[in-house]
Structures are given as C-alpha cells and as structure tokens.
Amino acid sequence: MTTEQESLAPPSPFHGNVRPILNEVMHAIDRLLETDEPTTIDLAGLPFGPGELEHLEAALGTGELSAKLDALGTSRIRETAYPGVWWLEHRNAFDEVVGRYLEITRTPEILSSQDADIIAGRARLEDQFE
C-alpha cells in the first residue's frame, strides 16, 4: 500500500503541502533575522497526505545538533540542515507521537533549563551535603 502510493507521488520535494510550509519557513527565517521574533509551526494542525510529512522532513534534512529530552516520554529536538530551523517531536511514554513542531528560533525554549527545575535541582544538591 505505502510503496504503491509512494511510487505514485511526484519526486519533487515540493509535493502537496510541503511547498507552502517551506515558503512559510523561509519567511519565518527572515522575521528571525530582522526582528528576532521566533516562530512555531504546529504540524499537527496541517493536513498531510500519505508520505508528505516524510517529504517535508527529508526536504529539511539534518543539521549539526540534535538533542533528546526525557520528560513524560521522549522528545527529539533536532536542528535541520537550515540553521535556525528546528524539528521538534514529542512522544508520550507509549512512544506515540503527540506533537510535531517546526521552531524557527536560535535555541528552542524547551532546551533551556527552567528556573523551577534549577531551584528543585539546587535543593537536591543541597541535600547531598546533609
């Protein structure tokens, strides 16, 4: 089924919804450079046909940095071949994808350590001295 459909899909990376999304990414990069404003695109809200998401992922490629987050299931945060364009994929404990985002930013917020966690961590560290 899938192989059949893939063979029918046009080879262009600009297939279906991929083209307008890449266009939006380009505009988001401009915004980031000009006004420092980050953009998040929620891929869950977009209608994808079979194989289109894979086309998008392939079209964006893989960049220098990737990270894995373990909180309520794993999350993968990966810079694409286009610096400043990040691919975020949240999974639940059952390893099902619960969210996919494209973030156009210098560093995705979720990579930063959060104050609440820092404070909790420091408390744990302090406990070590007792």
Next chain:
Amino acid sequence: MDLLEFAKGPALQVAAYILVAGSIWRLIGILLLKEKPDYSEPRQSAGLLAALKVIYTRSFTAAPFKAATLYPKMLAYVMHIGLFATVFLFVPHIMFFEGFLGIEWPGLPNNIIYLLGVAAVVASFALLVRRLTSPVLKLISNFDDYFSWFVTVLPLITGLMIPVRMGLRYETILAIHILSVALLMIWLPFGKLGHTFLVFVTRGTTGMVFERRGAKT
C-alpha cells in the same frame, strides 16, 4: 428536515415537476394551435433537414451583422458556454444527473469550471448593464427580462460561492445554491428562458418556411 435536505428533496422535486409540466404545457399549447397548410409550390424540398440546418446556422452571426452585434454576441456566447459548462460539465453536477439518468459523461477540472462560471457571471452583468443603458433595450425590456436574468445569474453566483464559502457553511450555501436552481427550474418554462426549448421551434420553423422558398435563412 434541515435546509439542505429540503432543497435536495422536496424543493428540487417540485421544481422538476414544474419544469417538465410547464415546458410541455407551453410547447403543446403552441404546437396544438391551428396550423395552416402552405399550398405554394416549393422551390426546393425543405423538411426536417432545413429545420436542423437553421437550428445550427443561427447559432452564428451572419457576416453582415457581425460588426454591429459583436459585443452582445460575445457576451452571450461567454454566458451560454459558461452556463453550459457549469451545469453539465461540473463533476458534482454530472453525479447529480447520473443519480437519475443513470449515465455519466466526462467533466472538466473544477478550476476551469470556476473560470468559466466567473466569466459567465461577468458577461451576465455586462449584459445587464447593456440592457439598462441601451435605449433600445431599455424600451423593449420588461419584468421577464430582468427576472429571468436574476434567476439565471443567481445559481451561478451561489454555485461559485460554494468553493469561496464567504463565511457561510458549506451545507447552507449548497442548500441556497440548490434552491436557486429550483427557482430557475420553476421559472424557466414560463418566461423568456423558455427559449431553451423554443429556440428549436422558432429556428426550425423559419428553416422550413424559408428554405422551402429557397430564400435566405
């Protein structure tokens, strides 16, 4: 019953009855009037073939009149071709016809239909402007002309609103579209839109009478 069900069901059905009954009523009402025989010696035989010939040839303007009638004729062509295409070559419409005719035929891509539909609407408005501004048309026009224009353009516009939506819900606008078509079907037999079928009678008659004389048709 919601509006769409009403439109697709009783409204369309009653409209179809009126369309069929009204059209036949008008045709029979004309055809059963007295018919006087023509005893003159024909110059040439002219039967059904002559009728068919003129039904075809009058679709085109004779060369001497082309310049004078170019503008309204072009608009009329665009309007009629647009109407024909939107009614009979739009795939959902073909599905509709197939629903009760049992046969289907190839359609055109929707984008082309939309284009032709928009062109038909534009042409219709241009024709209306002409009717409202030309001294000749202002004089000879009556309620029928304006109402027939309205009921013809309405389904075109409501149909074109379906892909655009204009803030209305699909089934609402679809229902309005179908109701506007029902209105067209109800009015068609009675006003000048009857030319849909009368054109064959008038052109055919002239074809037979004048071909018989060997005169210009």
Next chain:
Amino acid sequence: MTTVDGRHELDREAERLAYKPPEIRHDKQGDMGSDERINKAMHNFVKNFNTQTASYLDGCLHCGMCADACHFHVRTDDPRYTPIWKIELFKRTYKRQVGPFAFFYRLLGLKRQVTIEDLEEWQHLLYDSCTVCGRCSLVCPMGIDIAGLVSMARHGMFKAGLVPHELHEVAKKAAETGSPLGITPDKFEDRADWMADEHDVEIPMDVDEADVLAVMSSIEIQKYPQSIAATAKILNAAGESWTFRTDGFEATNFGMLSGNPEWQKAASLKLIDAAVKIGAKTLVLPECGHAYMALRWMGANMYGKPLPFKVMHISEYLADALNTGKIKVKKVDKSITYHDPCQVSRRGGATQAARDVLNHLTGDFREMPLGGDYNWCCGGGGGVVTIKRADPLRHRVFKLKMDQVEQTEADELVSSCANCRQSFDDSQQHFGWDYTMGSLMEMVAENLEEDGS
C-alpha cells in the same frame, strides 16, 4: 368604411406615382368608437395566431439585435424603430389572448390591454417605418420572422380603421377599380395599344388560350409604360404563346400591403382565375417585389389549393430564357450594379436569377457591398412610398442605399421592381442624385438579339 372620398387625384408631377398630399389627413377610417377600434384590432390580431406565429411571439428574447438590422433604426437611432417593438401590441395581444399562459396573463393582468393611444402610435411604427424588408428576420438569433409578423399585425390595424390615409386610399381604389391608380381594363388596353404602335411590337391581348399569362403593375402601366412593350418584345422573342388579359392584369396587391386579407385575396384570385381560364402553364409577374410575395408564395394559399400553373418573377423568366437560349442578348459595354428587391431576393429566394441575367448582359456586373440577400431596402417597400408624411424618414433611410450604390462606381444601376424604381426616382429628385434607376427587363429588351432565337 371611410370618411374621405373623392378628394384624391393623381399627382402626375411627382417622380413617384401617387396621390397628391391630402389637405386634411384622415388616418382613421370609419366612425368607430375607441373601444370598437380596440376590439377590432385585437380580434384581427388574434386571427393570425397559429403555431408558427405563436412560437415566434413566445420566443423573443428581447435581445434588441433586430434594431441593428433595421434601416429605420440604424439611420435614426430611435429605439421605437426596433423591429420587435413594432409588433409589441400584436405580441401583447397574443400573450393575453391565445398564448399557452393567456389565462394567467388575463387573470393577473400581466399584460396591459392595448389602448387606442397605443394603436395610434403603432400606426406610425407598423406602416410608416417598416417596409417589411425582412432584414431583421435574418439577424434574429431565435430565427423569428419579424417582417412576417408586421404584415399580420397590419390586419388588425386595417380592421380597426387605422391605416395611414394615402395607403388606405390606394388600397381602397385597388379594391374598387382593380388598380391602385384607377387603371381600368379599357385604359390598360389603350396604353398597350399605344405601346404596340410606339415600339412596333405585337402585344396579344385577351387571347383565349395561351401558355403564358403576363401581368403588369399599375406603376409600370402609368409611369413606365415602355415596360409593357419590353415584356411583349421578350415574350415574342422567346416564341411564347402568351397574352395579357384585361380581366387579370394588375399584379400589385395593396390589400396585402395595407392589411386587408379580403382585398388581398380578391386581387390574387383575379390573376389566378384569368390564368386558369386561358389554361396558362406559367404566370409571369412583372418587375414588382411585393407581387412576387403575394402570388408566388401566398397565392396558392388564397386559392386554397396548389395553383395549376407556375408563377415566375420576370427576372426568373429572363434567367431561364437566357440560360436555355430561348432568347439572346448583346453584351453592353458598361458596368452594372443591381438593387435587390427585398421580396424577390431576400424573402422570395430568387436572388440568383437577376445575377444570371446580368452576367448575360455585361462582363462587369458589380455586386453592391451587402448586395444580394443582405441588401438595404430602397425604403419605399411595404406601402411606405405611398405615405406622404413618411417622406422625411424615407429619404433619411435612402442615404444607406446611396452609399451602397456609390461604392460600386458602376455605370448603370438597375433593379427588377417598379416600386423600388419609383422610390429611387423620388429620392433621386429629393437629393439631386446622379444615379437613375433602370429596369433589368427593359435593359434585356433593348439588347435582344433579334435573330438569335
């Protein structure tokens, strides 16, 4: 029927043969009240509605394109001259009285009753500004024969006593004396004798049995009497067994033009009876357009059965005689253009005949732009030429014709219709125009090769 009588005398000075302009116009005949006139008009409109007319009257789209074909509208831009508007009252009566939805039209009052003011206004539209030339019938995208409807609408106008003064007088005289110009059988015989002497040609009159019955129009007898001689020359040269008849010589049909079916029928039957009486195989109509429509296409229907003889327009006869070699003509060394009489060419179907004749006569036949079936009318057909008050309009319309003729730059202008010819003569005088309308038949007669047969 009429309140005017005996005040009409021939205007022998005018370029067209007609009566002198009436001092007081009587464009209403009879002493009917308005309601009676309305009823008469309506009743006699209604008689005409049959399947053909009904489909026409039901089929109009109000597209207005007929206006672009009508010389009266083209030259004046007056929207009232839109052909379909001219039959508005006729159409309205149809919808109210006979159409498939007449019941509702009456019940709901959808079509206004015709008023006397309407009828008076439409007299101008149905008579003064329509020559029944049928150009509009060719442009109509629905194929409606508007000109035919105008002729029928005139029936109602006539019965309502609403015919323009002069046209009514002419028609009445035709009904009473057998000729619109009051030419009695004796007078016709006199003029034929005169022409026989003048042109040294044998003119058979009142022969009991003949193959061909030739007839004339009063316009020719009175104004172009040489036509009588020309007709005789040609028929003699062709070796026909032929005759004129004093009991059936008048080809014009003013009953038809004015809108009185009874008079139309009487005039046609006179010719038919004469032809039947002598056992004619062919009736040759003179150079007259409406005579062709009246007898060739409507005669049998007046007779109530097919005619036992052929009806030919003189141009058709000439074409046939020349093509078969019955007669021969010398070529004239002149360029010639031809004005098509509407009722013979466009509406009669004999367009080609005149061209055949002209190609025998000259090597330089010049078709007018829009010549043939789309020809502009002379402006005087359908009885219009008789109506004095229509003169300014008719002259205005004639401009189109002048342009058309002038563009050919031909040496000679001919036609095959005496009515067109007098209309041309009159307009020529009005404008001081160079072209004089000639007769196709006379041109053939003048150039016959005597020993060629």
Next chain:
Amino acid sequence: MKRTPTVGEVLRAKGVSRRGFLKYCATTASILALPPSMIPRIAEAIENARRPSVIWLSFQECTGCTESLTRSASPTVEGLIFDTISLDYHHTLQAAAGDQAEAARHAAMVENDGGYLVLVDGSIPTGNPGFSTIAGISNVDMLKETVAGAAAVVAIGSCAAFGGIPGANPNPTGAVSVMDLVTDKPVINVPGCPPIPTVMTAVLAHFLTFGAIPDLDKHGRPMTFFGTTIHDRCYRRPFYEQGKFANTFDDEGAKAGWCLYKLGCKGPTTYNACATAKWNSGTSFPIEAGHPCLGCSEPNFWDAGGFYEPLSTGNFDSGEKLAGAAVAGVALGAVAAAAGRRRQAKFTKEG
C-alpha cells in the same frame, strides 16, 4: 468541602519536571488548536487549575466512545488530563458496582454541587422508560437528576449528541439526544461515531484551562474542532479541484489516491477534525485509508442518504412522477391551445 489540589501540584507530585510540564502545555495547545504563542498562558492557567469532578453516564450506547477514549494507554499526555480530573462515576471503568457506584455518584454530586461536569454517551429512550435502566433508574430520570447540579453537560458521541443509531429511522425506542432533554444547562456536543479521542480530552482540557465552555457551532459542537469540513482540510482536496475522482474502489483513481467524492464522500458537509487530528495515534483517517467519509459527526447521518451516493445526488423519487408531470403538461397545453382556438373562433365570428 476539601480543597482539591491544583493541576500543577498534581503533576509536581508525580515528579514531572518543568520541561515536562511545558511539553504537556505545548501538547495541550496543540490539542486545543491554539497557536503556540498561547503556551505561556495555558501553562499559567493549568498550573493553577483545580481538578474538576466528572460524572460519566452511559445510556443507549455501544461503549465505542469509551473504547475510543481509552484506546491510548495510560500514561499518555491525554491520559494525564484524566489524572487531573476526578472521574467519580463511570460504570464501565469504575471498580465499584451496584449501590456503591450509585453512592459514589451521589457523593460527587453533593460534594461538587454546581461545579461538576456530566459526560453522557448514548441516547436516551423516551418511548418507554423500561427500555434502558441503570440500577433500576430509567435513563431519563438519571440524566435529569444528575444534570440538576452540573456546571455543564458534554454529550460524547453522535448518539448522545444527536440520537445516533438508536434515534435513526424508525427509532423504535423513541431515542432522543441530550440536548433534547437538557435545556437549562450548557450542553457541549462532541459527536462522531466514535468521536476523536483528542477532541474529547480537548473539551475537558479547555474546561480545565479556561474554566468555561468553548465556542460552539449551531449544533453545539466546539468550533475549534468542528469549524471546518473534512473536505476543507483533506489532503485529497487538490484532486477534487482537478476533477480527478475514483469511480470505483478498485480503479486506477482509487489506487492513485484520488478524490472519493463520486464514491459518496460526505467530507464537504461534515464538520470534524479527522483530516488533521487523525486516528490511531495520528496514523491516518478514513479517507487516507481509501474510504469516503460517512459524515458520522453530522446530525441524522444514518438517515441522510446512502453512504455511497455522491453528495450532489438529488433525493428524487422514481421517474414515474416526472412522467406524471409530463402528462399533466400535455393536458394543460392541450387545454390552453383549445382555449386559444376557441377565442380565435369567437373573435373571427365577431370580426
């Protein structure tokens, strides 16, 4: 009345980090179809929200809705929402039975009077109260009693929202929907057969996050999920516009994944989020699997024409009535012509 812990407290107690919480908020925003820029507000709201009490009533239903909701095994992010609500009564899921179960329901009603949510799946028979009872109480009575002190009612699934299969023609039990019976409380309809699990949880998340019911359409459905049609968001839409249609289920068009309009797809008139939210953990949705949309989230979808009839098919009777109309036309025409002729004859006589 004991103080219920806030959601933030619950999550922290479970050892969820702030990063995890942000991830949870991002997912909630995604579920609610809110823009990512709303995440900080959501985070703040959820942090301080208190667990609402939820009573789930099941009437004439097939348990498909519950199956759909529980399809995603716990602990999932959606599952967390159920950790953050207090599901006090659900006779399929709860351990208690009989009197104990009913006692739990009454306790929750008393304790959270005016503040609890009632979720209903299944339609309610009105023909005879004996058609469906729980613990000897008829469905109508239980609904009325339970709803009396509720903040809002959520009708889960097409049966509860619109009557569904039990309410389809000929409707032997006289089944009606929740909104037919509950007129004095806000009713949120989450139709579908079954509804999309994330949509169900999103409605709860919205209530939880904003303490109010979401914007509803004319059928009482949250606009966020039922605001656009399947057709509007369908990845096969371009084929519709190009006029490329599957004519049968096994032709080339079907294999190429062309539009299913001709095979009866109700996508254009169906408002639901299937095309984007998708099913089975985002795997696909019916059209992606090659089957036309049945329109299950629309009122009376069982009775709204055949599943495989194209949408634009008119609901015509047989041709017999049309033939009758034609005969009537002939008769009317003949009468009209006869009347016309009679008038002509009369006028001819009168001259």
